[in-house]
Amino acid sequence: QVQLVQSGAEVKKPGASVKVSCKASGYTFTRYGISWVRQAPGQGLEWMGWISAYGGNTNYAQKFKGRVTMTTDTSTSTVYMDLRSLTSDDTAVYYCARESVGWLAEFDHWGQGTLVTVSS
Amino acid sequence: QSVLTQPPSASGTPGQRVTISCSGSSSNIGTNYVYWYQQLPGTAPKLLIFRNTQRPSGVPDRFSGSRSGTSASLAISGLRSEDEADYYCATWDTSLTGHVIFGGGTKVTVL
Numbered sequence: 001q002v003q004l005v006q007s008g009a010e011v012k013k014p015g016a017s018v019k020v021s022c023k024a025s026g027y028t029f030t031r032y033g034i035s036w037v038r039q040a041p042g043q044g045l046e047w048m049g050w051i052s053a054y055g056g057n058t059n060y061a062q063k064f065k066g067r068v069t070m071t072t073d074t075s076t077s078t079v080y081m082d083l084r085s086l087t088s089d090d091t092a093v094y095y096c097a098r099e100s101v102g103w104l105a106e107f108d109h110w111g112q113g114t115l116v117t118v119s120s
Numbered sequence: 121q122s123v124l125t126q127p128p129s130a131s132g133t134p135g136q137r138v139t140i141s142c143s144g145s146s147s148n149i150g151t152n153y154v155y156w157y158q159q160l161p162g163t164a165p166k167l168l169i170f171r172n173t174q175r176p177s178g179v180p181d182r183f184s185g186s187r188s189g190t191s192a193s194l195a196i197s198g199l200r201s202e203d204e205a206d207y208y209c210a211t212w213d214t215s216l217t218g219h220v221i222f223g224g225g226t227k228v229t230v231l
Contacts, residue, residue, distance in 0.1 A: 035220065037165075037222075044122065044206075044208065044222060044223070044224045044225040045157070045159075045165065045208050045210075045222040045225070046222065047210075047219065047220040047221065047222060050220075059219070061219055061220075062216070062219070095164055095165070097165075103153075103170075103171075104152070104211075104212040104220055105152075105153070105155050105210045105211050105212050105220045105221075106153075106155060106167070106170050106171070107155075107157070107165070107167060107210075108167050108170075108176065110164040110165055110166070111164065112164060113164055
């Protein structure tokens with residue numbers, strides 16, 4: 001069965017960076033893309049960007065351009081999301097979600113979420 | 121605030137029908153498919169409706185989606201206690217170079 005397993009919770013200081021991983025299994029990794037979606041405490045869902053697992057093409061939300069980098073390792077079927085210059089506003093649960101190529105916003109499987117807390 | 125507008129809350133008694141609206145514009149809902157996600161407390165979102173009206177396998181037919189012009193709706197018929205959750209609409213906006221957008225979410229309460 002399709003599974004997306006994310007790395008564990010992180011606590012970071014303002015100004016630091018965080019790298020969250022999302023390991024995929026149960027399907028052909030390179031046939032899909034992965035989006036990252038975050039959810040601040042008590043808030044709604046916010047799309048951060050997408051990466052193609054096949055060629056590594058990316059598409060970042062304007063809000064995160066210059067501060068986020070998404071990469072993929074096909075040898076381990078893992079996608080990474082690196083977010084820099086953290087502030088308290090980045091405290092959130094970060095989800096990875098599988099997206100069918102060509103079907104934007106169609107997230108048929110999600111990771112369990114990774115809580116990132118930014119605090120001094 | 122979100123580009124897609126949803127009511128913050130909706131409620132009903134068991135067995136009732138509840139409808140959630142999602143209002144957008146010609147560059148998003150008016151042009152592209154709409155998706156609905158259900159998020160139970162403390163869990164990751166789950167795909168509930170895809171490409172406006174389709175249900176993934178395992179989603180009860182009590183859930184239905186529709187789209188008309190620049191708005192979309194999710195209907196829950198025969199409301200059950202386990203339907204108490206947050207519901208989000210999503211699509212992408214062609215004016216934002218393929219960026220995905222979510223509605224602000226609607227909390228459904230079963231009275």
